[in-house]
Amino acid sequence: MIDSTSPSLLLGLIGSGIQASRTPALHEREGAEQGLRVIYKLIDLDQLLLQADALPELLQAAERMGFAGLNITHPCKQLIISLLDELSPDASALGAVNTVVLRDGRRIGHNTDWWGFAENFRRGLPDVKRDRVVQLGAGGAGAAVAHAALTLGTDHLVIFDVDPDRARRLAADLATRFGAGRVEAGENLTTALAAADGLVHCTPTGMANHPGLPLPFELLRPGLWIAEIVYFPLETDLLRMGRALGCRTLNGGGMAVFQAVEAFRLFTGVAPDAERMLRHFSTMG
Incomplete structure (x- = not known):
């Protein structure tokens, strides 16, 4: 009181x-x-x-x-x-x-972002396969989420960014801590997603003032899980469209x-x- x-x-x-x-x-x-x-x-x-x-x-x-x-x-x-x-x-x-x-x-x-994402993921998608995961975004939030994804046991993380050099720098940094075989900067998003178990989204796209999808809709498919860090709105276009396809999804609310x-x-x-x-x-x- x-x-x-x-x-x-x-x-x-x-x-x-x-x-x-x-x-x-x-x-x-x-x-x-x-x-x-x-x-x-x-x-x-x-x-x-x-x-x-x-x-x-x-x-x-x-x-x-x-x-x-x-x-x-x-x-x-x-x-x-x-x-x-x-x-x-x-x-x-x-x-x-x-x-x-x-x-x-x-x-x-x-x-505190990395622990926030990890705790949300542990609760929301505890049993999903994490052999190969694609991450979109290598900025400040992306660095934290990639650290969390690897800490949670992702075998291989492929990172994409609108600035390929930023993705390469983040991948190189993570490789020094988690091992070179567990992370790389992606070259071809279509190929990487076709082989992925899940997608982690770490860019501002989908926020109230950045509406839209961060990737072509046709790259999504049933069986792919999707974890989002955007939480306003809680239901982004990416989550809504992924769920319509049958994807398991995790919104960014828990991370927040x-x-x-x-x-x-x-x-x-x-x-x-x-x-x-x-x-x-x-x-x-």
Whole structure:
């Protein structure tokens, strides 16, 4: 129960096209359950008519206004690294940050995305075959999800990106940690998907402000499972069309919740109730 003596915490999310984000409500409601007055603000680059190069000013302004932490999303997860004082081992290994703790004049970057995806996958698609998996997207979220996919036991991961060099760099980095035989940058999406057990989607396509499919519809087929990281909307075109074909699907809602579970702990020092946060998420419009 919150009262006038409850400790307060100011948090925010920096990203592009984030007006539909459920993260503020997740943190504020869990804070209230824990007796914390959490105020969570959206810092939407689109709404502010800013580009990602405004990050240094936004970060400095957040510090001056007393923010205790920030979540970071597309397109800032990699760009923000050069502005931080310290990285957690996960953030350093992944080269992407989605959570910044602002404490004692220091900016500490963390990555809770990979655990968020892994926990959602364990719960939602626990028994699917993972011999060969295709991943679309090699950006900040893609780096975290690829790490999670390999940690979960994917035998061979094939990564595609609109920037082939970025896919190659990510594959090379992952190979140093998981072994060269388990990951590669893809050359031919049609061939790779024909041989794949599942598809993981890690690009902004399908978000409310980036509608559409991230690949040609005819490449989808029954028997292919599809895991999505986009969660606004929860039902993307990719999931809807895949399900119509008979594909097993996993939406991005669970990843959004579980990355927030770990971020809440980092921001507050308090262990959140993950099941309660899942219930809160399910009641949001």
